[in-house]
Amino acid sequence: MKKISIFLVLLLSIFMFTGCTGSSMTDDTKEVNFIVPDGLPAISIAKIIKERPEIKKGYNVKYNIEKTTDNVVTSVMKGEADIAIVPSNLAATSFNKNGDYVIAGTVGWGSFFLVSTESNQTVESLKGKELYNIGKGLTPDIITKSVLKNKGIDIDKDINFSYVGGVTELAPIILSDKAKYVVLPEPALSNVSSKKENLNVILNLNEEWKKENNIEYGFPQSTIIIKKELVKKDKKFVDNILKEIENSTIWAYEDREGLGTYCEEIGISAKKPIIISAMDKSNIKYVNIKDSLKEYQTYFNKLYEFDSNTVGGKVPDEGIYMEK
Structure with a gap:
């Protein structure tokens, strides 16, 4: 019995030692x-x-x-x-x-694209129309307005800008035909395109930004x-x-x-x-x-x-x- 007791004490000591070592490693x-x-x-x-x-x-x-x-x-x-x-x-x-x-x-x-449900559309086609976007006053809005302005659009007079709270709100309004002109990022663009065959890309905003500012990546x-x-x-x-x-x-x-x-x-x-x-x-x-x-x-x-x-x-x- 005495030998068994000694063995149990030693075994318990080993477990306590390894337990402490593991805790120390975690702390570090x-x-x-x-x-x-x-x-x-x-x-x-x-x-x-x-x-x-x-x-x-x-x-x-x-x-x-x-x-x-x-x-x-x-x-x-x-x-x-x-x-x-x-x-x-x-x-x-x-x-x-x-x-x-x-x-x-x-x-x-940049992965934002100006799209339309109408065929044969150009930037000029936007005049007098409503364009939906996200992030009023933020990157999507600023990039879009900068590119359009560079294309000769009067952003204060030619276009009526409307905004929704987020990308998830853009898909329903274009799929329901509430909006004909929208700025869509990926992967929302691919999602909408898979459900609406007549979706047309008018502008790749990043490509336009690269040309406008003479930079490599956009x-x-x-x-x-x-x-x-x-x-x-x-x-x-x-x-x-x-x-x-x-x-x-x-x-x-x-x-x-x-x-x-x-x-x-x-x-x-x-x-x-x-x-x-x-x-x-x-x-x-x-x-x-x-x-x-x-x-x-x-x-x-x-x-x-x-x-x-x-x-x-x-x-x-x-x-x-x-x-x-």
């Missing part, structure tokens, strides 16, 4: 909160959300897909996100408010921001996760079937066939900030000229860029 693990909105931003990094590769030993990355932009804005403004993919003007407003985040790169360029739509503190503390981790993001955007085009499956499994709203179809016009492309400074400077300046509040009151200084 750094939690990184990665926020991404539903839609193209989440689609662009579906591979890493699904596969969860080890970015660097000692780190645990938690990926959160938010269904509304409001939740993304709240998370960033409160400093809850360590890494986030955000509407590009939010990168400016958050930086001008507290300077907590820097821009590391972009995963999505306007940044989905910006990667990272907490400045994280960049300072562990640049290797940051470099590693950016490389994984880039790989994910490349893979998205190489294996569209796999992409659609992953998106369904991680809870992205768009259905697999729509995601596969949307890739042709999605404009998903990773570009680091060093190679896209002109695009951001042009974008921020244009937004500031339109309404300074859209960028937080002023054009952000160079401190907003992770690398210059």
Whole structure:
């Protein structure tokens, strides 16, 4: 009995020791909160959300897909996100408010299209008509008005602009024929096109923006921001996760079937066939900030000229860029 008692004491000691060791390892693990909105931003990094590769030993990355932009804005403004993919003007407003985040790169360029249910339509056809859009005073609105103005349209007199609360509200009004002219982003465009055969694209707003401003990629739509503190503390981790993001955007085009499956499994709203179809016009492309400074400077300046509040009151200084 005495030998059994000694054995039990030793066994209990081993369990207690290993338990403490496990707890210590957990305590040392750094939690990184990665926020991404539903839609193209989440689609662009579906591979890493699904596969969860080890970015660097000692780190645990938690990926959160938010269904509304409001939740993304709240998370960033409160400093809850360590890494986030955000509407590009939010990168400016958050930086001008507290300077907590820097821009590391972009995963999505302009994917907005001016469409009509009428055939043989041109920009001139818009005069005297009603055009539906989202985001009054924000990127979709500003880009649309800038492009149309450059095309000779008097945006104050020639067109009646109407707005809805979000992309999900655009599809019903065009499918019901309430609207004949709409600005649609992907993957909503592919979704509507699958149900309405007579939908015609009048303008690719990103292509027009590129020509208008003599830039390579167009306007940044989905910006990667990272907490400045994280960049300072562990640049290797940051470099590693950016490389994984880039790989994910490349893979998205190489294996569209796999992409659609992953998106369904991680809870992205768009259905697999729509995601596969949307890739042709999605404009998903990773570009680091060093190679896209002109695009951001042009974008921020244009937004500031339109309404300074859209960028937080002023054009952000160079401190907003992770690398210059």
